[in-house]
Amino acid sequence: MGAVQTFSVSLPCVDDTQLWEAQKKSLTAGANGDWDTCLASAGEGQRLAGFATSFTLNLMLACAENRTIARGQPLGPFERRLLYDKELLALREIRYVPEELDKIRGRILTSISILQRAGFASLAADLEAELQKAQQVEPSHQGALPAVTAPSRAEEISLVKVGGVYALPVEINSVLTLNFVLDSGSAEVNIPADVVLTLVRTGTIKDTDFLPGATYVLADGSEVKGPRFTIRSLKIGSHHIPDVPASIGDLNSPLLLGQSLLEKLGTWGIDNKRMVLLIQPGASQTSTASLLPQPQGAAIPPASVPACPPVEGNVADQLYKRALKDYQERNYEAAVVNFKQYLKQSPKSPQAGTAQYLIGDSLYALKQYEAAIVAFDEVVQKHSQDPKAAAAMLKQGYAFAELRDARNARFFLQQVQKKFPNTPEAQQAAEMLRYLR
Numbered sequence: 182m183g184a185v186q187t188f189s190v191s192l193p194c195v196d197d198t199q200l201w202e203a204q205k206k207s208l209t210a211g212a213n214g215d216w217d218t219c220l221a222s223a224g225e226g227q228r229l230a231g232f233a234t235s236f237t238l239n240l241m242l243a244c245a246e247n248r249t250i251a252r253g254q255p256l257g258p259f260e261r262r263l264l265y266d267k268e269l270l271a272l273r274e275i276r277y278v279p280e281e282l283d284k285i286r287g288r289i290l291t292s293i294s295i296l297q298r299a300g301f302a303s304l305a306a307d308l309e310a311e312l313q314k315a316q317q318v319e320p321s322h323q324g325a326l327p328a329v330t331a332p333s334r335a336e337e338i339s340l341v342k343v344g345g346v347y348a349l350p351v352e353i354n355s356v357l358t359l360n361f362v363l364d365s366g367s368a369e370v371n372i373p374a375d376v377v378l379t380l381v382r383t384g385t386i387k388d389t390d391f392l393p394g395a396t397y398v399l400a401d402g403s404e405v406k407g408p409r410f411t412i413r414s415l416k417i418g419s420h421h422i423p424d425v426p427a428s429i430g431d432l433n434s435p436l437l438l439g440q441s442l443l444e445k446l447g448t449w450g451i452d453n454k455r456m457v458l459l460i461q462p463g464a465s466q467t468s469t470a471s472l473l474p475q476p477q478g479a480a481i482p483p484a485s486v487p488a489c490p491p492v493e494g495n496v497a498d499q500l501y502k503r504a505l506k507d508y509q510e511r512n513y514e515a516a517v518v519n520f521k522q523y524l525k526q527s528p529k530s531p532q533a534g535t536a537q538y539l540i541g542d543s544l545y546a547l548k549q550y551e552a553a554i555v556a557f558d559e560v561v562q563k564h565s566q567d568p569k570a571a572a573a574m575l576k577q578g579y580a581f582a583e584l585r586d587a588r589n590a591r592f593f594l595q596q597v598q599k600k601f602p603n604t605p606e607a608q609q610a611a612e613m614l615r616y617l618r
Contacts, residue, residue: 200229204408205391207240208429212378216248235274236408238267239431240374261296265304267431268292272311282315335459338418340451347451349458351438352416354385361436363443363451363458370412370427371437377410377429386410392426415442420460422446448522497526501536513543534560534567541576550580571601575610587617 207222223241227233242263249256268289275282289312296305340347341360348360353372357379361370372380380386392409412425426441443449448461504519520536520543527533541556553576560573578593590613597610 200226201391201393201408203229204237204240205388207244208374208378209381211240211244211247211374212381214247214251216244216251219244220248233266233270235267235271236429236431238263238270242267243374243432256299258301261299261301261304264292265296265301265308268308269311272308272315275315286312286316335450335461336418336420337452337455338458338460340456340458342456347456347458349417349438351436352414354380354383354413355416356380356383356385359436361438364437364439369409369439369441370415370425371430371434371439372410372412372427373430373434373436374432376436385413417442417446417458418460420446497523497530500526501532504536504539508539508543511546513546516540516543534564534569537564538567538569538573541573545576545580548583550583554580571597571604571606574600575606578610578613582613582617591617 203222203226207219207226210216210218210222220241223237223244227237227241230237242260245260245263246256249260271285272282272289275285289308293305293308293312296302296308338349340349340363342348347363349363350358351361352358353376357376359376377386390411390413392411408429409426410429412427413423415422415425422442422445425445430437446460450459451457452459500519500523504516504523507513507516507519517540520540523536524533524540530536537556537560541553541560544550544553544556557573557577557580560567561570561577564570574593574597578590578597581587581590581593594610594614594617598607601607
């Protein structure tokens with residue numbers, strides 16, 4: 182037995198306190214109409230961060246525009262350049278956020294028009310070229326959230342449909358009621374900076390409510406932390422949800438209800454026909470899919486579909502039956518949602534491996550290849566003895582092939598041949614390997 186060696190490793194401690202203080206000072210100054218301090222503190226926050234983000238630039242732009250307007254002066258080159266830089270960074274950042282381009286396309290086009298009218302033709306042309314580049318790789322638009330049938334005695338909350346998405350009234354900190362977009366693909370609740378400023382004015386956000394930022398990866402590979410805070414209370418219908426973490430978005434960002442709140446609601450669903458949100462009291466938590474971009478690629482033969490299990494009347498069986506029906510009818514978005522809900526209810530059921538596989542297969546059918554790879558890996562790692570494990574690993578290889586990642590595609594296809602020899606999946610893997618060569 183070899184000798185034990187001890188190594189001493191020193192790691193630097195990064196203190197972001199000054200950064201968060203600068204951003205908070207900027208927001209507070211803006212709320213009080215002190216635009217010089219607002220702009221100076223926003224710039225100091227960017228300096229402390231070491232790089233710019235669309236959020237910091239948008240904050241600087243808001244401060245600069247309001248300062249110029251307060252002085253009775255026209256907006257000039259400084260504000261136009263900030264607008265260009267902010268929108269350019271936003272377009273580059275959305276490459277890492279599913280379906281985000283749809284949310285900002287109109288705003289980008291408006292900014293291009295503003296720059297053109299203000300005489301900054303070269304900046305407008307550069308921004309338009311960046312938008313066209315982003316649109317070339319953008320996935321096809323996803324529809325509204327799929328319908329989910331909720332059990333009886335669920336609370337019903339009226340919804341409004343805006344631009345293909347659902348919105349509902351939510352009370353924030355018992356002082357402000359606004360319409361939020363229901364976005365199960367968002368990790369957290371998002372509150373625009375101007376709403377945060379309003380909450381600061383009302384005294385319902387204190388210094389202790391601000392949190393360390395979440396880390397995001399930007400287009401240049403660098404990482405940035407976005408500012409966050411704790412919402413003391415959100416009220417949806419009769420449901421009071423305390424201490425909800427939220428991110429602070431730019432002034433033009435939408436109010437979003439993300440998973441940091443939705444996971445606390447329990448089992449919920451949407452009745453499309455009656456336009457209501459259904460929240461089941463006392464049910465287990467639910468999870469919905471975050472659909473990723475859909476690269477183009479050749480079609481792969483669909484997997485075989487299992488038969489529906491007998492319905493025993495409980496919530497889990499009903500969810501599985503509904504999800505399977507959605508899958509068979511090619512309503513894949515709803516299938517993903519309902520299979521995930523089923524797995525929350527019955528994570529160790531005999532159908533768990535199949536349910537997880539069909540989540541991956543639904544995402545694959547939607548051309549959400551990155552998400553499908555992750556879902557299939559859940560089958561391989563957590564349900565390795567399930568009959569669907571071989572098919573899941575095979576589909577991982579197919580998904581990497583669709584993403585034009587031949588190296589990883591070959592790796593998973595070879596793993597299928599190694600771990601599941603003399604199976605139909607191994608034969609299919611061999612055929613695909615010949616194609617990749």
